[in-house]
Amino acid sequence: MNTSNNIIVFDQVNKWYGNLHVLKDINLSISKGEKWVICGPSGSGKSTLIRCINNLETYQSGQLQVNTKVPQQVGMVFQQFNLFPHLSVLENCTLSPVRVKGQDQQAAVDIAMHYLTRVNIAEKAHQYPHQLSGGQQQRVALARALAMEPEIMLFDEPTSALDPEMIKEVLDAMMELADSGITMVCVTHEMGFARQVADHVVFMDQGSIIETGQPIDFFDNPQQPRTQQFLQKILPY
């Protein structure tokens, strides 16, 4: 593996919440432009893992190297959308480019509209988050993160809080994004998405990485018994 191309490198990262060991000796090298999907049962530490990448969480030992400007160049989409309810859709998308990157208002609006169009929600630009459906809100959240023109996009269970009929519109937007060559790290249980988009799939349990592999091997021929159990549970048919 070409090390100079690595954009995120976990080296023996450990994290504790008090006595609870939530990340155990995590080693992971993610190259520029790769799509990674992280799955595992709840409480396995997968959210904590990606939240370390953009400094939402700290870790106690080991090393984590992120070769870009953190957190400006690392976008994140949350399970609960976390849009700013007092700002319009457009203002949600322009606030950070204007305040953090110092873009002028008009340029920021143009960029925001570009990404809103890309996630197919430009017509809602002047509405407020509570006027939108969950799927629409999540797409706005995606556009808001992209408006910062990040190098890495993190997704923390982006479809888990959505009604079933809205999951597709969000996944469509994510797939479209995957084609653009951006580096993506997604915590998700959408195995269809993983199969289609991911370069690598990681399975975590109880704070450790149990198995890593390319989607075909991972889904069709998992090596570890714990992974086999998990996949049997979530892929029953």
Place this chain on the structure above:
Amino acid sequence: MSKAINTTIIPLKYCIQWMYKNLFSSPIDCVITLSLCLFITWFFPPLLDWFILQATFIGEGSEQCTNDGACWIFVREFLPQFIFGFYPEESRWRLVTAVIIAILFIGIQIVFKKKYLKILTPTLIASYPIIAFILLYGGAFGLDIIETHQWGGLFLTLVIAIVGIAGAFPLGVALALGRQSNLPIIRAFCRLFIELWRGVPLITVLFMASVMLPLFLPQGLDIDKLLRVLICIMLFASAYLAEVIRGGIQSIPSGQQEAATALGLSYWHTTRYIILPQALQHVIPGIVNTFIGLFKDTTLVLIVGLFDFLGIVQAAATNPKWLGHAIEGYIFAAFVFWCFCFSMSRFSRHLEQRSHLKAKPTTHPT
């Protein structure tokens, strides 16, 4: 034709239905309704008599008030004093001008477009205190200096309330943020400050400011009494306000903070653009509640020798020529205070209704 019948019959039918549903739906309701009716018929006519029918409105001097009712001439006679206190008559135009300028400035906020207000509003907010100070106190542009001991009446009440509110608000926000700070010294200081000011009665604070403080100050250094009182009221109200605002800050879901951090926003940007706008919207009723309390607390300055609105009314009632008319004065004072407080409460409703359109929580998928 049928239309005309409808309009007369339906309301009557509706009226009876309404009364049956709301006033006589159960035996207990009947008893309550009837006894309240009795109470009103027993209580209301004398009140009406006193306030209006038997009251004296026209005339000059207390001798005219020969009827049994209220003597509203008293209020009319002293009205200029109630409003301006002992402010020299020939300079009262200055106060009127200050009010007119304030109204003008507020008008500008309503008339002008948002684009222009971005620069205009801060300019107006920054310049008004200076304009008002020069008009009220004088000492520049050929205006005579009018010492604060000549200030009084409704004018003084408004000065204390407005300066108190304008000063307490930013201070309260700062204290609320400080109490949530990660820096232990700032946090401890803010807590200490808040607990200290909340723990003592306002009267004690005012006494300290007007009687004790001069004893500690070096000779010759004299801080204006009104200024001391203003600072005390400001600090006092800010401590209450800080706790109200802290409640608002804590009500913001942690996801908001996380999203802001993930977007690279700094602490100050997050506070200014994400946390405070939402926190303040959530606690508008509590903030206005504190302000109404502050407005009424201004009457306590009487005990340190400042004549606010209520103080002047009280003083006028002890005028030998007008003895026995204190009740009219108090009722008038109560009415004026109520008008101001009620306006504040209506204004708060207006702000709430405006903001709730935008501030519904979005954390639940719809």
